[in-house]
Amino acid sequence: MCGIVGYVGSKEAAPLLIEGLKRLEYRGYDSAGVATLSNGAFTVRRSPGKLSNLIARLEGVSTPGTTGLGHTLWATHGRPTEGNAHPHTDCTGRIVVIHNGIFENFAERKASLLAAGHRFTSETDTEVFAHEVEAAFEGDLLAAVRTAVGRLSGAYALVVSSSEEPGVIVAARSGPPIVLGIGSGESYVASDPVALAPWTRDVVFLEDGDLARVDAAGFSICDADGRPLKRVPHRILWDAVAAEKWGYRHFMLKQIHEQPTALAETLGGKISLATGELSLESELLAPERVAAFDRVLLLACGTSWHSALIGKFLIEGMARLPVEVDYGSEFRYRRPVVDAATLTIGISQSGETADTVAALSEARRAGSPLLAVVNVAGSQIARMADAVVATHAGPEIGVASTKAFTTQLAVLYLLAAKLRESRGLGKGLTPGETAALAHLPKAASRALATEPRVEDLARQFHGARDFLFLGRGPHYPVALEGALKLKEISYIHAEGYPAGEMKHGPIALVDENLPVFVLAPHDNWREKTISNLREVKSRDGIAIVVTTREDAEIADAADEVLRLPETSPELQPILSVIPLQLFAYHVAVRRGCDVDQPRNLAKSVTVE
Numbered sequence: 001m002c003g004i005v006g007y008v009g010s011k012e013a014a015p016l017l018i019e020g021l022k023r024l025e026y027r028g029y030d031s032a033g034v035a036t037l038s039n040g041a042f043t044v045r046r047s048p049g050k051l052s053n054l055i056a057r058l059e060g061v062s063t064p065g066t067t068g069l070g071h072t073l074w075a076t077h078g079r080p081t082e083g084n085a086h087p088h089t090d091c092t093g094r095i096v097v098i099h100n101g102i103f104e105n106f107a108e109r110k111a112s113l114l115a116a117g118h119r120f121t122s123e124t125d126t127e128v129f130a131h132e133v134e135a136a137f138e139g140d141l142l143a144a145v146r147t148a149v150g151r152l153s154g155a156y157a158l159v160v161s162s163s164e165e166p167g168v169i170v171a172a173r174s175g176p177p178i179v180l181g182i183g184s185g186e187s188y189v190a191s192d193p194v195a196l197a198p199w200t201r202d203v204v205f206l207e208d209g210d211l212a213r214v215d216a217a218g219f220s221i222c223d224a225d226g227r228p229l230k231r232v233p234h235r236i237l238w239d240a241v242a243a244e245k246w247g248y249r250h251f252m253l254k255q256i257h258e259q260p261t262a263l264a265e266t267l268g269g270k271i272s273l274a275t276g277e278l279s280l281e282s283e284l285l286a287p288e289r290v291a292a293f294d295r296v297l298l299l300a301c302g303t304s305w306h307s308a309l310i311g312k313f314l315i316e317g318m319a320r321l322p323v324e325v326d327y328g329s330e331f332r333y334r335r336p337v338v339d340a341a342t343l344t345i346g347i348s349q350s351g352e353t354a355d356t357v358a359a360l361s362e363a364r365r366a367g368s369p370l371l372a373v374v375n376v377a378g379s380q381i382a383r384m385a386d387a388v389v390a391t392h393a394g395p396e397i398g399v400a401s402t403k404a405f406t407t408q409l410a411v412l413y414l415l416a417a418k419l420r421e422s423r424g425l426g427k428g429l430t431p432g433e434t435a436a437l438a439h440l441p442k443a444a445s446r447a448l449a450t451e452p453r454v455e456d457l458a459r460q461f462h463g464a465r466d467f468l469f470l471g472r473g474p475h476y477p478v479a480l481e482g483a484l485k486l487k488e489i490s491y492i493h494a495e496g497y498p499a500g501e502m503k504h505g506p507i508a509l510v511d512e513n514l515p516v517f518v519l520a521p522h523d524n525w526r527e528k529t530i531s532n533l534r535e536v537k538s539r540d541g542i543a544i545v546v547t548t549r550e551d552a553e554i555a556d557a558a559d560e561v562l563r564l565p566e567t568s569p570e571l572q573p574i575l576s577v578i579p580l581q582l583f584a585y586h587v588a589v590r591r592g593c594d595v596d597q598p599r600n601l602a603k604s605v606t607v608e
């Protein structure tokens with residue numbers, strides 16, 4: 001949520017900041033700004049709206065300096081105007097600040113700073129921090145930032161620079177991520193290593209409570225009391241090119257098409273296709289540890305929560321362990337029954353979602369061991385967990401999650417098989433399961449081949465006001481995901497529902513204007529789902545059925561049929577979601593929506 005880039009070195013900072021911000025714009029695009037320092041004075045340039053507005057603004061004007069900070073904002077305080085855009089400055093213009101997160105006691109601190117004579121120019125909580133640093137500054141920026149963070153409560157990733165200490169950036173973290181990039185004779189700071197991909201892969205993630213002093217020669221890290229800390233550098237393996245569009249019109253479309261490769265990457269190294277052997281080497285999943293678990297708790301948000309709902313089917317069905325699923329944002333505010341006999345699994349693409357992080361901390365406090373299913377290596381959730389199973393989906397830049405979802409499902413399937421093995425209910429994968437996994441990437445490619453048909457459906461139905469998505473069993477979460485994809489990028493109202501529940505309410509919505517996606521693969525739920533399909537048809541709804549075989553009954557009841565390759569019932573959701581992703585994409589394009597940066601959203605939600 002919000003993007004930060006900082007640079008200190010010998011090159012002109014402004015073009016580098018803009019290049020880094022372009023890679024982070026998916027994190028927020030309500031406004032953007034940069035500040036550079038030259039000859040003892042900052043040049044601050046800011047614009048409301050997208051980064052392109054800021055770029056236009058910088059054209060032909062000088063923004064000199066080899067130290068600089070840049071930001072793309074997802075607004076939390078005040079309207080996204082130029083005045084509220086970051087960076088913010090103190091009364092003297094000698095201190096510039098960028099902040100991701102929320103200061104909870106900012107109103108109280110602002111009143112006290114106003115009373116002390118400070119002058120404010122924005123409605124933001126961030127500006128308070130600039131004035132706190134100004135008030136505390138006695139020639140040492142790090143010391144002033146340490147004092148200032150002590151006066152504010154809440155979540156923050158902060159970068160601060162001062163004209164009194166040129167060539168230095170101070171960073172601080174409590175909640176939202178901050179990463180330091182190590183260059184040669186230059187250093188970087190960012191909210192996500194993706195921003196730094198072209199320049200360095202050697203990064204250091206700040207931990208909660210860390211403060212860092214960064215200059216061209218390197219960095220030092222300390223805690224809130226100034227005690228030095230050691231942090232281990234990570235080498236990020238992602239290739240910078242993975243964060244490019246490669247000729248696709250949007251990142252979302254590219255990421256949908258990357259699913260066959262992403263699935264192959266995720267499965268590779270975790271199973272032997274020759275023997276069905278599972279190599280999820282983790283002490284936490286060893287038989288003696290698993291014997292102590294009497295249930296599993298899955299915690300996640302958004303699309304990752306939909307993965308968790310399918311994970312429940314997989315783990316209960318294959319490993320015969322009871323599974324509870326909860327939203328990160330709900331779990332943390334109830335009194336859950338969790339203890340050391342509960343295996344908690346956190347699922348997150350970014351590994352930084354604040355609600356999921358907080359929920360996992362809650363489970364940890366109750367004594368539960370943590371396993372993380374994350375895409376971003378080195379992310380907060382990966383670092384806090386006792387064990388990590390990575391989805392190797394590669395960077396997801398488009399805000400709508402696609403390949404992260406399908407690779408999460410692949411990992412949850414392997415985890416279910418591993419838990420089954422450790423509980424003595426089977427050895428590795430059966431030959432049938434191994435073959436299904438071996439064919440999965442190819443089957444995903446074939447599912448992508450529905451695109452021309454899906455595009456045609458988008459052409460027919462992009463004007464509809466509402467959509468309903470129905471499914472049973474593990475296809476109920478797929479229905480939820482289809483509806484979420486459509487609403488978040490096309491702004492059309494869509495609901496996902498368990499097909500059998502339709503008659504308890506949503507059936508009242510069905511008329512000749514309502515397109516209804518019915519997920520009806522050839523599995524145990526097929527007959528029941530076909531009954532629900534007939535209920536839709538007898539109320540004149542427009543039935544678009546996603547199925548797996550030639551099926552006369554379905555053909556008879558449906559208005560439109562999309563046929564997908566068939567795999568095992570447990571893996572079928574991975575294929576069924578693909579035409580729904582494509583549908584949401586093509587509808588959004590036809591409606592002229594900003595597919596990769598839908599309004600009001602941001603890629604990684606690091607505030608509560």
Ligand code: F6R
Pocket residue numbers: 301302303304305347348349350351352353356399400401402484485488603604605
């Ligand atoms: C939807 C979407 C969000 C995320 C949610 C959790 O397309 O992207 O619903 O799934 O914000 O994010 P992660 O998985 O990063 O924890």
